[in-house]
Amino acid sequence: MPAQPNPVRSSPAYRLEPGPVTLYAQLAGILRERVKSGVWPNGAEIPTLEELAAEFNVARVTVRQAMQILMKEGLVSSQRGRRTFVTYTPAEDKNPLFVSINMVSSVTPRYEITIISRDNVPESYLGDPYMGKARGPYMRIRKVDFESGDPYSVSTHFVSLPIYKRFGKVGEEQVKIARLVRDKARGALHLCHERVTVAAADLEESQLLKCPLSAPVARIRRVFLDAKGDILYYALLTFRGDRFGIERDTTELIKAG
Missing domain, CATH: 1.10.10.10 (Winged helix-like DNA-binding domain superfamily/Winged helix DNA-binding domain)
Known part of the structure; x- marks a missing residue:
């Protein structure tokens, strides 16, 4: 009789606690x-x-x-x-997508975009940006980004309307919005900044990203300002935790003071 595979044995006992998650x-x-x-x-x-x-x-x-x-x-x-x-087989490409302002041009032939909605909104719709001053109107764009058919990011973007009108035919359905803003701002960009936090996927995010409810996600707030401090572009992005990574040059940490 052929040998049967041994069941996987696990680590010591855990204690799950009753709470908001069953x-x-x-x-x-x-x-x-x-x-x-x-x-x-x-x-x-x-x-x-x-x-x-x-x-x-x-x-x-x-x-x-x-x-x-x-x-x-x-x-x-x-x-x-x-x-x-x-029965799970890991995807061939399990590497994270390294994200930063410097990577707005980085796409692969397997990159796809699905636009959820577009609407013209006043500056109050930006809520409370962590820096800069909102000066509308803005075009609000909601979208999902895909790699090899799998969703990895859901995002909401606010683009200053004069800049959005320059996007042209090759617009946000084919190119990353941050790159379009960079290319169409005509030298008006003065400061670009991102803030990253770690959180748990809410219901809508889990549905759009096809990940479990409360799975780890990275949330990015991205802002482009002009020389007066006015917001030309503001984005709220949520990335699946298993497809997100950041690389930084930390050489300054080892230099003598």
């Missing part, structure tokens, strides 16, 4: 990370419902609900009367 959703997040990180590799047999219930100190039904989420996401598969196996 126990089965918490558990699904932990198990999802085990699959995607390779702790449970493709083809591996995972522990039984009873073993996982004991490990996490939860009811068997909680484990079943968590596993159903992973099955719907295509991460694991189970047939009646058989054990559950990992």
Whole structure:
């Protein structure tokens, strides 16, 4: 009889805590990370419902609900009367998309854009930008960016209307908006700045980015100012956590003061 694959054994017991996120959703997040990180590799047999219930100190039904989420996401598969196996295959390109103002021209042949909406809005729609002064009107553009057919960013952009009118035929449906603003500002840009924070995906973000609710995301606020401090471009971008990275030159840290 051929040897059967050994089920993956996991680390010591966890204690999940009741709260705004259900126990089965918490558990699904932990198990999802085990699959995607390779702790449970493709083809591996995972522990039984009873073993996982004991490990996490939860009811068997909680484990079943968590596993159903992973099955719907295509991460694991189970047939009646058989054990559950990992079916997730990592994408060929798992590298993050390194993002900064300096990368606005960086695209690949697999880059695609879907525009959600466009509308002309007054300056009050910018809310409370962290720097600069809003001076409208602006064209507001909401869009989703894709790489190889997978969404990685959802964003809202406010472009000064005079600059937006210069976008022309090769506009925001084909080119990154920050690049268009840079190229069409006619030398008016004086300062460009970004602020990055880490957060959890809300319901709309999780739906548009096809990631779990409350999955890690990076939020960027990007602002381009003219010499008077007026905002020519303001963007609110949300990136999937697994497709976001930043590189910085930190040589100054090792130089003598």
